[in-house]
Amino acid sequence: MTSRHSRFWHGEYLDGEVSxxxxxxxxxxxxxxxxxxxxxxxxxxxxxxxxxxxxxDPGSAYFDALEERITAQIGSQTEADDFPMSVRPVxxxxxxxxxxxxxxxxxxxxxxSFYLSSLRQEKEQQRWAEKAALGRYVHVDSTGxxxxxxxxxxxxNSVGSPSPIKNQEDSVDGSGE
Amino acid sequence: xxxxxxRLVTLFQKGDRQAFxxxxxxxxxxxxxxxxxxxxxxxxxxxxxxxxxxxxxxxIGQLKSPExxxxxxxxxxxxYAIDLLxxxxxxxxxxxxxxELPGSIQxxxxxxxxxxxxxxxxxxxxxxILKAADELPPRQRMTLILHDVxxxxxxxxxxxxxxxxxxxxxxxxxxxxxxxxxxxxLLF
Numbered sequence: 001m002t003s004r005h006s007r008f009w010h011g012e013y014l015d016g017e018v019s020x021x022x023x024x025x026x027x028x029x030x031x032x033x034x035x036x037x038x039x040x041x042x043x044x045x046x047x048x049x050x051x052x053x054x055x056x057d058p059g060s061a062y063f064d065a066l067e068e069r070i071t072a073q074i075g076s077q078t079e080a081d082d083f084p085m086s087v088r089p090v091x092x093x094x095x096x097x098x099x100x101x102x103x104x105x106x107x108x109x110x111x112x113s114f115y116l117s118s119l120r121q122e123k124e125q126q127r128w129a130e131k132a133a134l135g136r137y138v139h140v141d142s143t144g145x146x147x148x149x150x151x152x153x154x155x156x157n158s159v160g161s162p163s164p165i166k167n168q169e170d171s172v173d174g175s176g177e
Numbered sequence: 178x179x180x181x182x183x184r185l186v187t188l189f190q191k192g193d194r195q196a197f198x199x200x201x202x203x204x205x206x207x208x209x210x211x212x213x214x215x216x217x218x219x220x221x222x223x224x225x226x227x228x229x230x231x232x233x234x235x236x237i238g239q240l241k242s243p244e245x246x247x248x249x250x251x252x253x254x255x256x257y258a259i260d261l262l263x264x265x266x267x268x269x270x271x272x273x274x275x276x277e278l279p280g281s282i283q284x285x286x287x288x289x290x291x292x293x294x295x296x297x298x299x300x301x302x303x304x305x306i307l308k309a310a311d312e313l314p315p316r317q318r319m320t321l322i323l324h325d326v327x328x329x330x331x332x333x334x335x336x337x338x339x340x341x342x343x344x345x346x347x348x349x350x351x352x353x354x355x356x357x358x359x360x361x362x363l364l365f
């Protein structure tokens with residue numbers, strides 16, 4: 001190192017992190033190199049000054065108030081603040097139960113809608129069968145297959161309610177008469 | 178780290194809030210002092226101190242070894258201080274002077290400054306050094322403060338900064354180089 005500058009190692013040298021051989025080399029080099037000698041002195045002085053920097057003491061009253069502010073901030077941020085968020089015990093049983101209830105509700109809803117629609121369909125078929133049995137409103141075409149019901153000929157419409165003409169006749173004010 | 182601190186950390190991890198209060202009492206002065214050295218003003222140091230403990234409260238579950246609590250704490254404080262320094266960048270920050278602080282704090286600080294032991298340090302030179310440190314990029318500055326001011330080992334600094342030891346060495350070398358260049362003849 002005597003031929004090379006030693007300044008890159010001055011920090012480690014002062015921190016006591018160089019090997020005995022490196023230490024001897026640095027010490028030998030600074031004897032002959034004024035540039036590195038100056039750098040080593042500068043580094044020593046800088047470190048000494050940095051080591052003497054101290055923060056001011058704001059006093060016990062300040063630290064008491066700081067502690068109160070920390071507690072208040074935590075209290076306002078955490079609803080269930082018996083435990084810190086990261087270590088709060090997780091109610092896994094409760095979570096599973098909630099999920100199961102949700103699933104059961106969805107399944108029930110699906111089954112009920114399916115059941116209701118099939119019930120409605122069944123009733124519809126039953127109604128058509130009854131009507132067919134009565135032989136009313138059923139139009140039989142040339143092939144003999146029953147199709148859409150024929151319009152009633154009397155004052156009753158296709159859904160079985162009285163026709164508008166009939167309604168007029170039954171009106172309270174009797175204007176149709 | 179003392180056994181008592183390890184015990185408090187363990188209790189706190191089990192949900193004991195009294196243990197957390199004990200940890201605040203044990204470390205608040207250290208955290209404030211570290212933050213002050215990093216940021217060089219009371220208002221921001223106060224913000225770092227408060228926010229650090231709030232974060233510790235919420236993140237204690239992430240700490241695997243209670244023995245490493247101090248590194249965990251300083252890491253949170255350092256990261257928050259770096260965030261503040263980066264937010265400062267690009268905007269003018271009016272540094273509050275001591276006259277703006279509450280009376281009791283002003284008094285405590287002035288007592289410290291007039292301490293005869295401390296006046297041995299060349300206050301003007303120290304102020305120049307702090308200004309030079311203030312101009313360093315955040316991570317270089319933090320490395321310099323943690324190692325040369327706080328006296329932590331490179332291994333400890335690496336843990337706190339969350340980087341390899343080689344990066345600490347490199348940042349330290351660059352930071353010291355810049356400081357020497359800025360301070361020039363003042364160091365002779």
